[in-house]
Amino acid sequence: MSVSPNAVLRIVVVDDHPAIARGVMAGLAEASVRLSQVTALPTVASVLEQVADIDIVVLDLQLGDGSDPAANVETIVSAGLPVLMYTQEGRRSLISRCFKAGASGIVSKSDDVSVLADALLLIADGKPFLSPEWAAALEDAEDWPVPDLAPREMEALSLYATGLPMKSVARRMGVAEDTAKEYLDRARQKYARAGRPAYSKVDLYIRAVEDGYLPNPSP
Numbered sequence: 017m018s019v020s021p022n023a024v025l026r027i028v029v030v031d032d033h034p035a036i037a038r039g040v041m042a043g044l045a046e047a048s049v050r051l052s053q054v055t056a057l058p059t060v061a062s063v064l065e066q067v068a069d070i071d072i073v074v075l076d077l078q079l080g081d082g083s084d085p086a087a088n089v090e091t092i093v094s095a096g097l098p099v100l101m102y103t104q105e106g107r108r109s110l111i112s113r114c115f116k117a118g119a120s121g122i123v124s125k126s127d128d129v130s131v132l133a134d135a136l137l138l139i140a141d142g143k144p145f146l147s148p149e150w151a152a153a154l155e156d157a158e159d160w161p162v163p164d165l166a167p168r169e170m171e172a173l174s175l176y177a178t179g180l181p182m183k184s185v186a187r188r189m190g191v192a193e194d195t196a197k198e199y200l201d202r203a204r205q206k207y208a209r210a211g212r213p214a215y216s217k218v219d220l221y222i223r224a225v226e227d228g229y230l231p232n233p234s235p
Contacts (some may be wrong), residue, residue: 025140026069027054029102030062030088031076036125040074040102043129044136051133060088067095072136077103077114078231084170085228086113093118098139102132109162110228111150121145162227163206172199174229177221 027044031037037056044051057063059081063073073092077085085105092099101114101122111122120139123132135145165173168189175185186196200220207214207223214220224230 023050023071024053025050025136026071027051027074027136028063028066028070028072029054029056029074029076030058030060030079031056031074031102032058032080033076036076040129040132044133047129047133048137050140051136059083060091063092063097064095067097070097072139073097073099074102074132074136075099075119077101077105077110077228084174085110086117087167087170089114089117089119100132100135100139100145105228107226107228107232109226113162113228122147122150161210161212163203163210163212165203165206165229166199169199169203169206170229172196173203173220173224176200177217177224177230179217 029037029040031040034056041054041056044054057066059079060075060083063070075085075088075092077088079088085101089099089101098120099118101111101119102125103122104125105111114122121135121144123135123145138145171189172185175188176182180188182197182200183193185200186193189196189199191199204214204220212223214223221230225232
């Protein structure tokens with residue numbers, strides 16, 4: 017993507033916390049003339065309804081609907097829109113998955129709004145944005161292999177790891193119990209091949225949290 021230097025960028029902030037979304041909107045509106053058209057939406061589904069009216073999506077990775085962050089990135093990118101992650105998330109394996117899904121950059125919510133504005137202008141010019149700190153962190157994450165789980169494997173892992181019995185997992189997924197178990201076994205095998213085996217339900221829960229399939233437990 018490359019936008020005309022004089023064009024007003026149409027930015028959408030996807031964040032289900034209204035106060036944060038309003039603050040980002042106000043800050044970006046003041047930061048640059050090119051960023052003056054900023055709106056907020058609560059879900060990725062609502063973005064897909066307005067694709068033609070959007071240039072860049074600023075995406076909070078932890079939405080209240082429980083959706084997978086990397087899947088959200090992939091959905092938006094597949095619709096033809098660049099994604100800038102805007103988050104307090106610190107799990108390198110999750111951020112790595114999101115970059116593999118096609119994200120163009122990441123900015124911490126603790127950064128000044130000017131950093132967010134600079135990142136958006138860079139992405140608008142067709143360039144990625146990655147701070148030196150995140151570049152170093154992701155380089156380290158290469159030694160922490162994240163298996164490429166298929167959507168149904170991811171779903172089975174997430175449901176089972178939360179403590180549901182296999183029968184309930186199958187019912188939630190709308191498949192036979194043997195089929196749900198097969199999805200879970202495939203996930204286990206992929207983790208084993210990656211050198212991060214998950215033998216027990218507790219192991220699976222830890223892997224799911226580490227890689228961002230499940231949220232961090234509340235303190």
